Amino acid sequence: MSTHAELQVPSLGKVTVPVGIFINNEWSPSSFKETFATINPATGEKQLDFAHGSAADVDRAVKAARKAFKTTWGNNIAATERAAALNKLADLMERDSDKLAALESINSGKGVRIARDADVADSVACLRYYAGLADKFFGQTIPHFGKEKFVYTLHQPIGVCGQIIPWNYPLLMWAWKVAPALAAGCCVVMKPSELTPLTALVLCDLAKEAGIPAGVINTVPGLGATTGDAISRHMDIDKVAFTGSVVTGRRISIAAAESNLKKVTLELGGKSPMLVFDSADVEEAAAWTAMGIWFNSGQDCCASSRVYVQEGIYDKFLAALKKKAETVAIGQPHDEATSFGPLISAGQRDKVLGYIETGKKEGARVVTGGQKWPKSGGGFWIEPTILADTTLDMKVVQEEIFGPVIVAAKFKTEEEALELANTTSYGLAAAVFTNDARQATRITAALDAGTVWQNQYALLHAGVPFGGFKQSGIGRELGTYGLEAYTQVKAVHQNLTQTVEWPI
């Protein structure tokens, strides 16, 4: 197979894109000579064939990464040089913003305007943030030993990192993984999702153009069970970082433990609750809730997929939220007006429809939506959906649906609201809407979630950490915390005058 293919993209015309494996700054086909296909979520049609990386390809990538780590990256160059390379890559992404947005849109189904103004822009911001942090991550000197010894810590890069990213924010998840890893001095073997490998591969050429040395970023497209597993089990990968489902996260964790006990960080699912109190502004709360559940068509690990409303405003709130659902900008990805696109695949679409059916059977009331979008054609849209009057024991309340379906219920007291919010195996995010500042602070402290939004939802920033409590994950991404995931601490004891008595 060839390493490149042609793709017809609205707004770009015919583009040549890479579909092969990127190791040592060079393209190659899979050693299997096998491929897998991606589907256009807006049409249901086949899009492109990509190389399916084998365990041998992963091994070759790891060797390249290890060599770069020992010679041209890591602490072999000053942190400011790594920073300069990341800044240069950010410059190139900005230069190619329209192209990247169009490719991200056609591969993932996102509205192209959103891809450009959110996904590409946020990815650039993430790269710049970590470029600025690279030379500012300090060890400690621990000078309490007088004349006897001099003690300090080094924060060293972990080494070769496997990174496995999902399909809901292909470009942004790439930036969240690559930026801190490279800033810390690590080298990377990246497996993008088999549903959305396109922009990750296009970025490889930009990385090369930015002057990032061969072997620092290696990309091996493939499936989880094969390529992903090869990464999780590789004996010379020092750390694996994964974003995706709890089920897969568990598998990766087990594989890591069974192989070389490589370090593991996980960003997994969520069933994040929104708590709306009587004192809240109903219209504002409804608007943020709508953003929280219907941005990216609900395909967001921290989507506000449960809303608990104090009984005094329950009906009013649902009416307001229903209006938001009815005015959502649902449409074709290539349309600038669109901010609600199709789900990523037929499988996901059917899964979500299945949950809706189950919800109905369990007694939930469909306030709006609950079906395919009539204008879907061959694509995978589902209408924004509200399931009301739900109870904690329902499947639709306990399980992550990963679609544009929000479950709602009412509560009386603050204690009850907290109980409802925290009765879940997840703990990724949560929100509280109230005009009582003390209540907001109290509730925030009590919610079991890695991010708590007060009177807003969904907004993330490169400088603010993100990650889960409980089964929503291990570790944090973004902010200075995000750099810790790619460094390890070495304590150095320098003897100045101590001697050892023998025999002791």
Next chain:
Amino acid sequence: MSLSFTHEFSHSGFKGKVEIPTGLFINNEWASPKSDGARTIDIVNPATGQLITSIPEGLPADVELALDAAHNAFNNTWGPNCSGSERGKYLIKIAELIERDIDKLASIESLDSGKAFMRAKMGDVTTAASVFRYYGGWADKIHGKVIEQSIDKLAYTRHEPIGVCGQIIPWNFPLVMFSFKVAPALATGCTVVIKPSELTPLSAMYMTKLLKEAGLPAGVVNVVVGYGPTVGNALTTNPRVDKVAFTGSTAVGRMIMEAASKSNLKSVTLELGGKSANIVFDDANFNEAVKYAAHAIFFNHGQNCCAGSRLFVQRGIYDEFARKLTEVARRVKVGDPFDPSTYQGPQISQTQYDRIMNYIESGKQAGAKVLTGGERHGKTGYFIEPTIFGDVTSDMKIVRDEIFGPVVVMTSFDTEEEVIAAANDTKYGLASGVFTSDLARAHRVAARIKAGTVWVNCYNDFHVQIPFGGFKESGIGRELGEYALENYMQVKAVQINLGKSCPLPVEL
């Protein structure tokens, strides 16, 4: 008078015209001085003694206008009104523009200050760009702490910009000093009124073009060139200046601190003089130590606050070291700043030249031995030969006072205890050097020298990530690194009561 100066450069490093705005840069505009009585300042080429150009003199009335602009910017477009990442973007853009114009800036710096063009380009201008870049990365990472979270209380700190900062910088590293001051101040959200030295204002004036090109909002940086007793004094005494930062002599630093405390107790950071000890043990790498000893004092023509101007060499290697250092000093190329082989240029002015020559004369009178140098170099400009004095005693003026020229005093020592005591026998405490191959000794001596920087087996190494500043009368506060941010921030603690009721013993 004209508010612009154009110079045509034609040297091996750069050929072309450079236009420099010479007006006072206030609110993103270049203006004539407000006062009718304003005169002009002559800018002299120290390599030739010839006039480069004359520029308008800023006065206290102009400082008032600059403060208006700086306050306006802080309250509306900068400070808390501008996010850290926005400020960071401006700083990085400024860095990029400096890099783009590196040959022009280096040529200007060389012409104005007399330093060798290659040094100005690869050292000064390159460093200035890296400083803006470095602080651009800090702007959105200035974190406070969350200290208490309990049922009763949420307590956190905000690290807020101090406000409008007066900055007064010297003539020995004009552009570098500009970057050391402006970059961290802007990163934290402060606005600035900066007075470059009246001897070397040209690179700062060129920077005003780049600041405007970078899109920096009007009033964030204002540049007022004038004299210390007028403009400098206006900045230190004005109650509308929230903080003053100064680099220069200890004598002036003292005056500034006094003026600051007498006016509004504005916070003060000072980078002052030094008489730094450079210590060479007999197990040092001999040739490297010799070269570094020369570099420690002749770098920037000795016009370096942290110059290694007192050299202590252990007795066992003293004679050989003196011989070798003398040879090296004689091989240092002194000459035209635009000659690519030049290492040492002229001293900055006639006044400085006279001062240094007076010190040399006093050294000779006091009985110190001139091992090499001690005379003027050439017939034009303010060049002085690289000079080494031996047989010095600690009471001599050349040993106690900062000379600020290419003059090193050299003496021997026997033991570690002795040399540490001698090294610390000074009111200064800016930097020091230690040359030894014994790592334990290096750490030990580093721990006991009273100086803000200890260079081990190197000297005059600067990195923007590493803090720099003085112990004792060499200064207050640190520049560079994360530490510089503290100079421009103030800590606000916010304590939010969540449930406690008031302890006043009155029932209501």
